[in-house]
Amino acid sequence: MDAEIAIIGAGVVGLALAQQLAGTRQVAVIDRNAGYGYETSSHNSGVVHAGIYYPTGSLKHTLCLEGNALTYEWCGAHSVRINRLGKLIIAVDGTDLDALDAVAGQAASNEVGAIERIADPARLRELEPSVRSVAALWSGSSGVVDQLGLMASFAAAATERGAWIALKHDVTAIERAEGGFRLTMRGPDGEETTVTAETLINSAGHGAPAIAHMLGYPLDGDDRTPRLRQAVNKGRYYDIVTPEKARAIRHLVYPVPEHAKGGLGVHVTLDIDGLVHLGPDTEWLDDSTVLDYRADGTRRAAFHAAASRYLPSLLEDDLAPGQVGYRPKLQAPGGPQADFLIWRDGPYVHLGGIESPGMTAALAIARHVQQLL
Ligand SMILES: Cc1cc2nc3c(=O)[nH]c(=O)nc-3n(C[C@H](O)[C@H](O)[C@H](O)COP(=O)(O)OP(=O)(O)OC[C@H]3O[C@@H](n4cnc5c(N)ncnc54)[C@H](O)[C@@H]3O)c2cc1C
Structure with missing residues (x-):
């Protein structure tokens, strides 16, 4: 295997995961864009949320509360601009x-x-x-953070701990291989390469359902699969x-x-x-x-x-x-609010519906996934 853990998606959550899991495990992060966080993670309000609005006990509630404290602590330790303005x-x-x-x-x-x-x-x-x-x-406890600075600090910590981050690589197919997964990626010149990993974390944001589909999961769910459609x-x-x-x-x-x-x-x-x-x-x-x-x-x-x-x-x-x-x-138009989905199926972890407060919760999501694994 090329990596113990492959993470698809170098948004704020994928990068938080990478710095959390690297060090003890060989981690590879793959993203289709030319830089990290080009999608949802750089097109948001940058607010460090307090955890007020979410149903008590939901992942949005508990991970936001934990992530709020972790984000202030991380930014203090890594010189990332953050302002607890209220x-x-x-x-x-x-x-x-x-x-x-x-x-x-x-x-x-x-x-x-x-x-x-x-x-x-x-x-x-x-x-x-x-x-x-x-x-x-x-x-x-509400504030604002430099989203790009936060991601840069996660990426730096992850690579210092031995993770590698492959940008401009679009994951186009995934097979289950002996002892893990074989991912096919299209690189910047259109060439195809493969990478193998024991564990796969799908942190692909809007791309998460397409990745799950490549693995054969039914997007509308069944008796062993939650609904993954976004x-x-x-x-x-x-x-x-x-x-x-x-x-x-x-x-x-x-x-x-x-x-x-x-x-x-x-x-x-x-x-x-x-x-x-x-x-x-x-x-x-x-x-x-x-x-x-x-x-x-x-x-x-x-x-x-x-x-x-x-x-x-x-x-x-x-x-x-x-x-x-x-x-x-994950919430259907006009339907009830949905929680974050953090679902493990053996060596596969799916992160679904990571909308707000996903940036605030990123460090707490990373700890949660580490515990799941
Ligand atoms: C308008 C708006 C405002 C928000 N405001 C806040 C806020 O104030 N505070 C807060 O805490 N949260 C906020 N959020 C939520 C927050 O931005 C997200 O929860 C967070 O950015 C999600 O990060 P991510 O890493 O899961 O996803 P993303 O940043 O989308 O990263 C996913 C990555 O996966 C990659 N990818 C997808 N498919 C593939 C593939 N096939 N191959 C390779 N790479 C792939 C993409 O290139 C992308 O970079 C807001 C969101 C929005 C939309």
């Missing part, structure tokens, strides 16, 4: 108060630390002078480009969530460089969609309408189209 979940008016209470209840049930209910108008104004709200929940949910961002309006935002600001639509509602995030983004919105697409990461300027009026509910001075002209990301969803 987040406000706001009730814009009285009609949001029940939903805010529900979020507060979920945060308590999930034992999320550093949560405070704020209803004092002076305090709300002091925290976010340009935001309209009648009450809010403060989350002190839908795609597009999230667009618009950036607040008027300097004084952008500078007025000091924290992450989220209206109460819209789980049924597949997202958290159009919210305000500051990234690690201090730029201010609105979004992402939600649009269900089917799993055959070709992912186009170009900025999409078709929704300015809708973003303005959603955000001006709590940013009353915002004008459409303050907004410019920003990045686009795609959520890999």
Whole structure:
């Protein structure tokens, strides 16, 4: 065997896995793109989530909580830029108060630390002078991280521990071989090469169902296979480009969530460089969609309408189209929320539906998979 463990996918999760498993095992990471994290891991909000919204005891809840602490610790130790700037979940008016209470209840049930209910108008104004709200929940463990820096630090740690990372290699076929797997990959010049591994971890994000299909798993599941089929949910961002309006935002600001639509509602995030983004919105697409990461300027009026509910001075002209990301969803359109799927079948591990909070949870997912193995 060429490697003890092959990981398909050099996104934030595949790289977190690689640094966790390398050292004691020979690890190979394979990715079809020319650099790591070119897909979902570099097209997200960069928020280090606190673990508030997810059903208590779900993997999203437990791995987010654990991953939040691990991410701050890792970034401190590896000089990755991270800012624990805090987040406000706001009730814009009285009609949001029940939903805010529900979020507060979920945060308590999930034992999320550093949560405070704020209803004092002076305090709300002091925290976010340009935001309209009648009450809010403060989350002190929420922050933002340099996503690319985080992935670079995982890749460096993995290679220092002896892992190799093969970019520009698209896995096109997999056979079960004696003692493991034989992967066929198409390289940058179209040539085919093979690599063998005892254990295979499918951390291919949007590509995960296709990899499982190569192994013969039924995507809609059967009595021994969970449902592996994923839908795609597009999230667009618009950036607040008027300097004084952008500078007025000091924290992450989220209206109460819209789980049924597949997202958290159009919210305000500051990234690690201090730029201010609105979004992402939600649009269900089917799993055959070709992912186009170009900025999409078709929704300015809708973003303005959603955000001006709590940013009353915002004008459409303050907004410019920003990045686009795609959520890999096990949740069916309009269906109940789905948890992360981390499924082991002998020497095969499948990671499915690794949408938000997957970046926050990456280090905890890596530990979880190590225990599974
Ligand atoms: C709009 C949006 C906002 C988000 N915001 C946040 C946030 O604020 N905080 C947070 O914690 N999480 C957030 N997330 C979630 C987070 O970005 C993902 O959970 C995380 O990036 C998933 O990482 P990954 O490594 O599983 O997948 P990916 O980054 O998609 O990596 C998978 C890799 O597999 C490779 N691959 C696929 N098929 C093949 C193949 N056949 N051969 C070789 N390589 C292959 C791809 O090239 C890709 O690089 C957000 C997601 C979206 C879409």
